[in-house]
Amino acid sequence: MADTALQLAIVGGYMVVAAAIGVVAYRLTDRTAEDYYLASRTFGTVVLLFTTFATLLSAFTFFGGPNIAFSAGPEWILVMGLMDGIIFAVLWYVLGYKQWLVGQKHGYVTLGEMLGDRFGSRWLRGGVAAISIFWLFPYVMIQQQGAGQAIVGLTDGAVPFWVGAGAITLFMIVYVAVSGMRGVAWTDTLQGLVMLGLIWVAVAWVLSAVGGLSSATASMGEANPEFLALGGGLYSPQYVISTAVSIAFGVTMFPQINQRFFVARSEKVLKRTLALWPVLVVLLFVPAFMLGAWAAGLGVTVPENGNVIPAILNEYTAGWFTAAVIAAAMAAMMSSSDSMLLSGASYLTRDIYRPLTGASATGEAGGREAFVARVGVVVFATLSFVASLYAPGTLVQIGDTAFGGFAQLALPVLVALYWSRTTRWGIYAGLGISQLFYLASVFLWFVPGSYLGGWSASVVGMLLGLLLTVGVSLATSPSAGEDSTVYAVSGVERD
Amino acid sequence: MCDRSNVTPIMSGANGARGERRGRLRLAGWATVAFVLVALAVPWFLWRDATVLAGLPLWIWWHVGWMALASVVFYVFTKRAWGIGIVRTEAGHGGPNEAEDPAGAEEVTRRG
Numbered sequence: 387m388a389d390t391a392l393q394l395a396i397v398g399g400y401m402v403v404a405a406a407i408g409v410v411a412y413r414l415t416d417r418t419a420e421d422y423y424l425a426s427r428t429f430g431t432v433v434l435l436f437t438t439f440a441t442l443l444s445a446f447t448f449f450g451g452p453n454i455a456f457s458a459g460p461e462w463i464l465v466m467g468l469m470d471g472i473i474f475a476v477l478w479y480v481l482g483y484k485q486w487l488v489g490q491k492h493g494y495v496t497l498g499e500m501l502g503d504r505f506g507s508r509w510l511r512g513g514v515a516a517i518s519i520f521w522l523f524p525y526v527m528i529q530q531q532g533a534g535q536a537i538v539g540l541t542d543g544a545v546p547f548w549v550g551a552g553a554i555t556l557f558m559i560v561y562v563a564v565s566g567m568r569g570v571a572w573t574d575t576l577q578g579l580v581m582l583g584l585i586w587v588a589v590a591w592v593l594s595a596v597g598g599l600s601s602a603t604a605s606m607g608e609a610n611p612e613f614l615a616l617g618g619g620l621y622s623p624q625y626v627i628s629t630a631v632s633i634a635f636g637v638t639m640f641p642q643i644n645q646r647f648f649v650a651r652s653e654k655v656l657k658r659t660l661a662l663w664p665v666l667v668v669l670l671f672v673p674a675f676m677l678g679a680w681a682a683g684l685g686v687t688v689p690e691n692g693n694v695i696p697a698i699l700n701e702y703t704a705g706w707f708t709a710a711v712i713a714a715a716m717a718a719m720m721s722s723s724d725s726m727l728l729s730g731a732s733y734l735t736r737d738i739y740r741p742l743t744g745a746s747a748t749g750e751a752g753g754r755e756a757f758v759a760r761v762g763v764v765v766f767a768t769l770s771f772v773a774s775l776y777a778p779g780t781l782v783q784i785g786d787t788a789f790g791g792f793a794q795l796a797l798p799v800l801v802a803l804y805w806s807r808t809t810r811w812g813i814y815a816g817l818g819i820s821q822l823f824y825l826a827s828v829f830l831w832f833v834p835g836s837y838l839g840g841w842s843a844s845v846v847g848m849l850l851g852l853l854l855t856v857g858v859s860l861a862t863s864p865s866a867g868e869d870s871t872v873y874a875v876s877g878v879e880r881d
Numbered sequence: 882m883c884d885r886s887n888v889t890p891i892m893s894g895a896n897g898a899r900g901e902r903r904g905r906l907r908l909a910g911w912a913t914v915a916f917v918l919v920a921l922a923v924p925w926f927l928w929r930d931a932t933v934l935a936g937l938p939l940w941i942w943w944h945v946g947w948m949a950l951a952s953v954v955f956y957v958f959t960k961r962a963w964g965i966g967i968v969r970t971e972a973g974h975g976g977p978n979e980a981e982d983p984a985g986a987e988e989v990t991r992r993g
Contacts, residue, residue: 460938460941463941463944464922464923464940464944467922467944467947467948468919468922468923471922471948471951472918472919472922472948472951473919475951475955476915476918476919479958479967480966480967483963483967484967487967487968598936599935599936599937600935600936602936603933603936603937603938604933607931607933611931614931614933614938615929615930615931615938616924616927616928616929616930616931616938616940617928617929618929623925623928626923653963657959657963658959660955660958660959661952661953661955661956661959662952663952663955664948664949664951664952664955665948665949665952667948668944668945668948668949672941672945676937676941875967875968876968
């Protein structure tokens with residue numbers, strides 16, 4: 387019990403520090419919507435890098451990923467590196483830098499705004515926001531669920547699920563609603579550094595306890611020779627490529643990531659972030675996933691529905707350290723959720739509420755919109771918390787397939803950004819039909835989830851969206867209200 | 882380490898056509914580099930290989946090295962070719978006032 391109290395104190399103390407940061411950020415926040423959502427576009431390298439990085443990480447880094455490595459081998463390191471280290475980095479430039487320039491030029495805050503303006507369509511603007519919120523909501527719910535379960539696991543059930551999940555929800559609401567993007571970004575920076583530091587201490591600690599790197603890998607190979615050989619089992623080339631491609635493109639369309647494309651202070655920041663990306667991914671995921679894989683050779687037993695990282699740490703390190711890692715993992719979930727809440731709320735208010743009510747964002751109305759955004763955060767978080775208590779199967783399924791759903795948006799958006807011949811009907815078809823196809827593959831039993839020997843429906847849907855956007859654009863002519871010059875950018879906007 | 886295209890003047894006439902062609906070539910070159918980075922992040926040539934080197938499977942070492950290389954390539958890209966394919970003017974290269982500035986100029990500018 388004393389151990390439980392200590393562990394709770396560590397988790398609690400961590401949250402207090404994060405809250406303090408939120409309050410400081412609040413004191414620096416203006417009342418304008420642009421400052422609230424985007425910290426007035428003034429992020430420096432370290433903060434932008436870590437805030438995007440911490441947001442990318444969810445429970446998967448410490449729980450899901452190592453669990454897969456434990457059961458199927460460490461090849462997920464490659465999937466992660468290819469996905470987040472390379473493909474996402476390339477998209478960071480191709481999509482992100484382009485969006486940054488366009489956003490600087492026209493003052494966009496959301497993806498829907500950017501598309502709606504170009505194609506002169508409120509339907510497109512609202513539709514993109516609605517699709518995004520559809521995939522985002524269950525994903526947030528799953529994060530809350532994960533945090534609640536982590537507390538239950540940590541305290542052996544002394545703290546019930548709803549208290550854990552509820553406390554975390556409340557905590558997130560307070561600092562997201564209060565501090566906006568700046569507070570979220572600052573806490574993300576703290577969380578990113580903490581995660582990176584802890585995972586290396588964990589590796590050093592475990593390896594020194596089991597006799598070093600070679601001996602850990604050797605026992606992993608003895609227990610399961612397949613773990614040493616690249617590929618096999620779960621990992622087919624189709625699986626590796628489908629997963630990496632679909633998630634990397636999906637990540638760019640996640641509202642909280644996409645919105646970060648609008649927030650860099652200058653090109654310098656974007657540039658430096660690009661170069662650091664692959665190294666950071668390796669630094670984080672190689673140790674995290676190897677811990678999971680080594681555990682398989684060390685005879686670590688993982689409780690049913692439990693996670694391998696807490697199990698191996700409990701076996702080889704101290705109780706307080708396990709608690710610290712779990713606190714970091716919960717921080718990872720929160721840093722995903724808080725940013726998602728904020729972005730979800732901005733999509734809701736700017737792309738759905740504002741066009742519906744005809745409110746503008748300047749002066750008096752701007753202040754009111756910032757208020758509406760905060761209300762949006764509270765409503766969004768409360769609803770997803772309630773949903774997490776029941777966690778209906780359908781919602782869990784949507785959350786699990788959210789990356790694929792967002793990935794369907796990426797290629798039509800990319801085409802629209804670079805090809806001025808794209809028409810309104812082209813983008814309608816590309817976005818709409820690929821969504822329908824992907825939804826059908828997830829929910830309808832007679833629509834297969836994998837094609838031609840293992841390519842996922844997500845990748846097939848992306849291709850379909852690309853072909854439709856281009857094909858229908860070629861077959862139709864621009865409608866009234868479209869402005870194909872909106873995305874043309876010159877070098878003038880550079881810092 | 883001097884990229885010749887950084888001295889490309891503002892183009893006109895026949896010069897412009899040549900510059901445009903060179904711009905396209907550079908774009909194609911960087912696109913190829915990006916493709917190779919993506920294609921070999923997973924060492925497909927080591928598929929089913931189980932060699933262990935210095936305590937880790939060889940394919941993990943390859944990946945770690947490849948990611949370090951990717952970082953360097955991305956860094957060079959930001960220094961030499963940033964803006965290519967996106968910014969219309971200056972035939973795609975980083976632009977005269979952008980090139981090789983040392984750390985001193987960093988983040989002093991700030992919009993708004």
